[in-house]
Amino acid sequence: MNIRKVILVIAVLAAAGTAVPVSASVDLEWRPGSQIVHVGDTVRLGLYAVSDSGAPWAMAAMDVIVFHTPDYLRFLGISSQGAPYDWLTDGFFSSAPENLNKNLYDGQMMYTAWSQLGMPAHATPAGLLVTTFEFSAQAAVGRTYVTIPLTYGSSARTRVLDGTVPNLDVTGQLGSARLMIVPIGCLTSVAQAKAVPDETSVQLAGPVVTRSFGSYFYLEDADRTAGIRVNRASGPEPAEGTTPSVVGIIRSLDGERVIDEAVVTAGDPDAVPKPIGMNGRAPHTGLNPQGLLVTLWGAAVVPDPGATVFTLDDGSGQPLRVELHGVAAPGDGDYVVATGALGADSAGPAGPVLRVGHTYDIRTMPE
Numbered sequence: 548m549n550i551r552k553v554i555l556v557i558a559v560l561a562a563a564g565t566a567v568p569v570s571a572s573v574d575l576e577w578r579p580g581s582q583i584v585h586v587g588d589t590v591r592l593g594l595y596a597v598s599d600s601g602a603p604w605a606m607a608a609m610d611v612i613v614f615h616t617p618d619y620l621r622f623l624g625i626s627s628q629g630a631p632y633d634w635l636t637d638g639f640f641s642s643a644p645e646n647l648n649k650n651l652y653d654g655q656m657m658y659t660a661w662s663q664l665g666m667p668a669h670a671t672p673a674g675l676l677v678t679t680f681e682f683s684a685q686a687a688v689g690r691t692y693v694t695i696p697l698t699y700g701s702s703a704r705t706r707v708l709d710g711t712v713p714n715l716d717v718t719g720q721l722g723s724a725r726l727m728i729v730p731i732g733c734l735t736s737v738a739q740a741k742a743v744p745d746e747t748s749v750q751l752a753g754p755v756v757t758r759s760f761g762s763y764f765y766l767e768d769a770d771r772t773a774g775i776r777v778n779r780a781s782g783p784e785p786a787e788g789t790t791p792s793v794v795g796i797i798r799s800l801d802g803e804r805v806i807d808e809a810v811v812t813a814g815d816p817d818a819v820p821k822p823i824g825m826n827g828r829a830p831h832t833g834l835n836p837q838g839l840l841v842t843l844w845g846a847a848v849v850p851d852p853g854a855t856v857f858t859l860d861d862g863s864g865q866p867l868r869v870e871l872h873g874v875a876a877p878g879d880g881d882y883v884v885a886t887g888a889l890g891a892d893s894a895g896p897a898g899p900v901l902r903v904g905h906t907y908d909i910r911t912m913p914e
Contacts, residue, residue, distance in 0.1 A: 572719030573597065573604055573670045573707040575611060575695055583727045583735040583753040590620060590682040592693055592724050593629075594658070595674035596707065599719055603669040605710025606717075608661045612647065612696045612705045613680070617654040619691040619728060620682040625658070630676045632668045635661045637678060645700040657703060667710030687730040689752075689792075690815045695721040727753055727790065727815075737766055737773040737838065740806065745798050749806065752792040755817045756785045757840040758888040758904050760872050763805075765888040765902075766793070767840055771820045774838030776803055776890055782811030790814035802898075803837060803891035822886045827863040830889055830899035842886045843867060843901060844912075849879040859885055859901070868892055872904045877911050884910045 573596050580591040594611065598604035615622070625638070637660035639648040647657040660677060662668045669675060680693070697718075698704050709715035727735075734740050735753040743749060754766040757774065764785060767774035777793055778800075785791040795809030822842040830836060830843075845861030847869075854876045860866040869885055870892075877883045887903035903909060 572599055573606060573717050574599055574719040574722070575609075575705070575707070576674070576720075576722030577693060577695075577724035578674070579724050579726060582725065583729060584684045585729055585731050585733065585735075586684050586687050587731065588684045589623065590684055590726060591626075592680045592682070594677045594680060596668070596670035596677055597674045597719075598670040598672050601672055603671050604717065605667040605669055606662060607667055607708045607710045607713075609659070609677070609707045610643075610703075610705060611658045611660075612699050612703055613656050613658060613693065614696055615654050615682070615693045616691055617652055617685075619684070619686050619688050620693065620726075621685050622652055622656070623681040623683055626679045626681060628679065630678055632675060632677075633663070634668070635663045637661065644702040644704075647699065647703055655699070662710060669710075670707075684726075684728045687728050687733075689727060691726050691728060692723050693726070694723040697721060729753070729792075733792075736768045737775045738768060740775060740797060741773055741804055741838075743797055747797045748794070749797055750792065750794045751806065752814070753790055755819055756787050756789050756791065757819050758902065759784055759787055760902065760904055765838060765840070765890075766791075766806075767820050767838065769817070769820060771823060771839060774836075774840065774888070776805040776838060776888075777809045777811070778805055778807045779811050780808045782809075783813050785811060785813060786816075788816055788819045790817045801891055827859065827861040827865045827867050830867060831865045836889055837891065837899065839889055840886065841889045841901070842884060844884045845882070847877045847879065847881045847883050849876050849881075852876065859883070868898070868900045870900050870902045871909075872902065874903050874906055874909060877909055882912045884912060 576595050578593040640659050643657040706716050707718045709717045729752045733750045737754050757767045758765050763778045791814040792812040793809045795806040798807040822840040824842045845859045848858040855871045858866045886908045887901040892900040
């Protein structure tokens, strides 16, 4: 080790364990290139240092404990491509505590980075790319995680050291990356599924259940690009806010693209995408929002108090039918905001229909 490295080791590591609390900190988080990957794909996870002070925060060094499941993700190495800061040295030191770097392929390691003398790295509010970890996806297991534990054993600790005050620990929140590994050939978005011809068999994993109505449910891409109805033939009814795997046939039924005769496998929890607000004309014209979770508003035209279908009219000249599943109808003439899955009407006149499955999906606005 040369003299510059010796000086740096003394400066940043001599007083380990004497951290002083500060009002601001540096968070460490993962940013995956893609959260859904196929077996055999290279998985790239950017490690970012994020200042929570609202301004750049100088860093002298960092130790980062990294855990993953090697049966699912095989570690390939790290890459500095795209990283804006040139560390004095970084990598996996053989002297890491608890022998964390004795075997880099056992799912436990410690990454260390030292900043340039006199030119510290700066975590920014938007995030500084520190380095990129690369893995090979090994097995289709659904969800797997890459985490940053705070401690391991009695001596290993994740920490970020301040670039101005010697030996000041400014470690903030530690993130984890959630990945889904799917089989080769499996589609990973509704948009892909909708692009194939009718009568094509598909396997789909990754999109989120937004609304479920027993024998069928709606899936939507997390970025709200596309949604689709799935007609369940076997398997459990998936919970809303989960990502099941489905195998079925793409068909056009009653004016709606669907995955028909689907075999469903339960998935992991995930966030339901926020509904897209639109006026009454949007479901009839322009880009087709069919299958998406949407919110519309207008005056309710209700044929009778026990009705399971009513019409929503916002004055656009394109009233929309609303189908109620276990939900009471609003009062006739009430001005309401309605949220549901947008499908095609198979019972009434041909056209779009909003399918509602929760009491909170219908909100009556005060006059």
